[in-house]
Amino acid sequence: MTSRKRGDDAEISRLFHETGDEEIQGSDSETEDNLLEDEVQSDAEDYEVSDPPVVNPLDIQDVSEKDSETPERASPSFSRILKYYSKDVSKVDDAHKCCNASEVNKRTVSPSTILKREQKWLRMLNNWEAFMSKNYKKVRERCRKGIPASVRPKAWLYLCGGQLLLEKHPNEYEELLQAPGDPKCMEDIRKDLHRQFPYHEMFIREEGLGQQELFSVLKAYSVLNPKVGYFQAQAPVAAFLLMHMPAVQAFWCLVSISDKYLSGYYNPGLEVLQRDGDILHALLRRTAPAVHRHLVKHKVEPVLYATEWFLCALTRTLPWDSLLRVWDCFLCEGVKVLFKAALVILAGALGPAKVRKRACGLCETLEVLRHPPEGILGEDYLMYHMTRLNLTEEDFEFEHQRQTARRRAMPNRSGS
Amino acid sequence: MTSGPYNYSYIFKYIIIGDMGVGKSCLLHQFTDKKFMADCPHTIGVEFGTRIIEVAGQKIKLQIWDTAGQERFRAVTRSYYRGAAGALMVYDITRRSTYNHLSSWLTDTRNLTNPSTVIFLIGNKSDLDGQRDVTYEEAKQFADENGLMFVEASAKTGQNVEEAFLETAKKIYQSIQDGRLDLNAAESGVQHKPASPGRPLAAPPAARDNCAC
Numbered sequence: 156m157t158s159r160k161r162g163d164d165a166e167i168s169r170l171f172h173e174t175g176d177e178e179i180q181g182s183d184s185e186t187e188d189n190l191l192e193d194e195v196q197s198d199a200e201d202y203e204v205s206d207p208p209v210v211n212p213l214d215i216q217d218v219s220e221k222d223s224e225t226p227e228r229a230s231p232s233f234s235r236i237l238k239y240y241s242k243d244v245s246k247v248d249d250a251h252k253c254c255n256a257s258e259v260n261k262r263t264v265s266p267s268t269i270l271k272r273e274q275k276w277l278r279m280l281n282n283w284e285a286f287m288s289k290n291y292k293k294v295r296e297r298c299r300k301g302i303p304a305s306v307r308p309k310a311w312l313y314l315c316g317g318q319l320l321l322e323k324h325p326n327e328y329e330e331l332l333q334a335p336g337d338p339k340c341m342e343d344i345r346k347d348l349h350r351q352f353p354y355h356e357m358f359i360r361e362e363g364l365g366q367q368e369l370f371s372v373l374k375a376y377s378v379l380n381p382k383v384g385y386f387q388a389q390a391p392v393a394a395f396l397l398m399h400m401p402a403v404q405a406f407w408c409l410v411s412i413s414d415k416y417l418s419g420y421y422n423p424g425l426e427v428l429q430r431d432g433d434i435l436h437a438l439l440r441r442t443a444p445a446v447h448r449h450l451v452k453h454k455v456e457p458v459l460y461a462t463e464w465f466l467c468a469l470t471r472t473l474p475w476d477s478l479l480r481v482w483d484c485f486l487c488e489g490v491k492v493l494f495k496a497a498l499v500i501l502a503g504a505l506g507p508a509k510v511r512k513r514a515c516g517l518c519e520t521l522e523v524l525r526h527p528p529e530g531i532l533g534e535d536y537l538m539y540h541m542t543r544l545n546l547t548e549e550d551f552e553f554e555h556q557r558q559t560a561r562r563r564a565m566p567n568r569s570g571s
Numbered sequence: 572m573t574s575g576p577y578n579y580s581y582i583f584k585y586i587i588i589g590d591m592g593v594g595k596s597c598l599l600h601q602f603t604d605k606k607f608m609a610d611c612p613h614t615i616g617v618e619f620g621t622r623i624i625e626v627a628g629q630k631i632k633l634q635i636w637d638t639a640g641q642e643r644f645r646a647v648t649r650s651y652y653r654g655a656a657g658a659l660m661v662y663d664i665t666r667r668s669t670y671n672h673l674s675s676w677l678t679d680t681r682n683l684t685n686p687s688t689v690i691f692l693i694g695n696k697s698d699l700d701g702q703r704d705v706t707y708e709e710a711k712q713f714a715d716e717n718g719l720m721f722v723e724a725s726a727k728t729g730q731n732v733e734e735a736f737l738e739t740a741k742k743i744y745q746s747i748q749d750g751r752l753d754l755n756a757a758e759s760g761v762q763h764k765p766a767s768p769g770r771p772l773a774a775p776p777a778a779r780d781n782c783a784c
């Protein structure tokens with residue numbers, strides 16, 4: 156099994172083009188071939204017909220104002236957002252107004268735009284290899300705009316490499332289900348089946364198809380990767396995938412997410428999770444120093460608020476529409492998308508000085524982070540501010556190296 | 572809220588620990604909301620609940636940390652133990668394995684809290700007496716041997732839930748009165764708050780800080 160997985164690594168690693176944001180600023184045409192050239196211009200039209208997005212102007216003064224990276228170049232839509240952003244600031248004066256009118260916070264996309272996007276996505280999915288190898292930036296740009304609902308399941312399957320794994324191991328899922336499975340794992344999975352999105356129609360019925368499929372997917376994973384077995388945080392991820400695709404596809408997506416995207420998160424010891432918590436904390440220091448100071452002052456460790464965000468890839472945190480959009484990017488760009496979302500939530504929730512003043516303790520702060528104002532979890536607010544974070548690939552890499560080294564230097568910290 | 576009187580005199584920190592699926596979150600919900608949540612999502616990391624109770628005429632805010640039960644989480648849940656004044660250790664009376672693991676939970680608790688931490692053992696799901704896998708006597712003996720308070724309770728019916736949380740608070744309060752629990756200790760799990768004007772306090776406001784938590 157190990158050797159097989161190693162083979163997959165090479166293929167999947169290609170799916171993780173860790174292109175730095177600054178690369179976006181370079182000319183698109185350099186890497187494009189003729190097949191893809193028409194895609195460049197047509198994308199700009201997408202937003203000509205769409206309504207201006209209303210962005211919740213919550214006070215997040217800590218999120219970098221510099222914004223030297225001009226993310227709008229990454230996607231033409233953002234210049235439009237910026238334009239309307241300033242216009243709408245005067246309309247909504249605080250977070251609560253936006254919370255009460257979540258509809259206000261939602262950008263509408265016209266049916267004709269959706270149709271155009273669907274066609275583009277279908278064309279892209281039909282030439283997937285070419286796009287991923289030669290024009291990844293285009294794929295990323297389209298993911299950032301949001302994948303049309305009709306093609307989303309297929310797009311996710313392709314983006315995360317689930318399709319590759321499925322093609323390579325066409326019968327493996329069924330075979331894994333035949334295995335008896337570790338009794339402890341099976342017992343643990345069964346205990347959690349009725350606790351995943353219990354009000355979703357798919358999972359509402361005890362022993363219903365949804366719960367059966369959830370069991371199968373989690374069981375198959377535990378047999379495939381006995382080192383991880385079953386970890387409780389996988390259940391919401393698997394359930395969320397099952398809401399979009401057949402069990403066998405959901406399974407291979409779960410494999411990819413567990414082993415590649417969130418590699419190490421589910422391993423005993425939760426070392427990687429703790430390290431990533433430290434990375435998040437360090438990045439927060441750059442993007443929102445006042446919030447960072449507040450967390451340090453009240454001893455609010457990342458493991459206290461970010462555990463669920465990371466382990467469940469935000470599936471239990473974000474409202475539906477935002478979750479879909481974040482996952483569109485997450486499956487395209489990897490785990491750093493979760494970091495960005497987390498940074499935006501932190502800055503949005505604790506950015507206003509009056510909120511920090513009120514949350515003058517560990518528990519009060521955690522309470523704010525547990526229930527951030529709805530406005531900041533809204534699709535447009537979140538997506539917009541995630542792109543505006545002034546963080547480069549090198550920043551992530553730098554903190555990654557630094558925190559990894561730091562943890563290595565203090566072995567006693569592990570498991571404590 | 573930033574300064575001045577509070578509507579409670581003390582804050583006690585509790586943690587709820589025990590194997591997965593024993594009903595830790597349900598006990599918390601039953602205590603804070605007086606409701607049984609059948610489909611309570613399993614805890615990832617830690618959840619919180621608070622409720623203000625009264626012991627010997629003193630208003631006490633209970634700040635309850637509800638932890639994830641799966642073994643793997645113990646790598647991170649250990650940091651939650653810090654500064655707990657009370658620990659509710661829960662097992663499921665219908666699943667012996669959850670009872671068998673108590674000694675390891677107890678070891679963690681003893682190692683990661685301070686000697687004055689009150690540990691209360693709860694045998695949950697007492698409404699499922701027909702499926703009982705652990706007798707009351709057996710658990711009672713375990714509790715006595717280890718100096719734990721003990722009760723069988725049901726998060727579903729609410730039976731004895733209130734008692735478990737309140738008895739723990741009484742015991743902690745008693746420790747404060749006896750001087751066994753040092754309010755000034757950094758991690759006693761108890762904070763003393765200035766009382767509201769109408770309710771003067773006997774004890775001086777030790778461990779006072781400008782934080783409502």
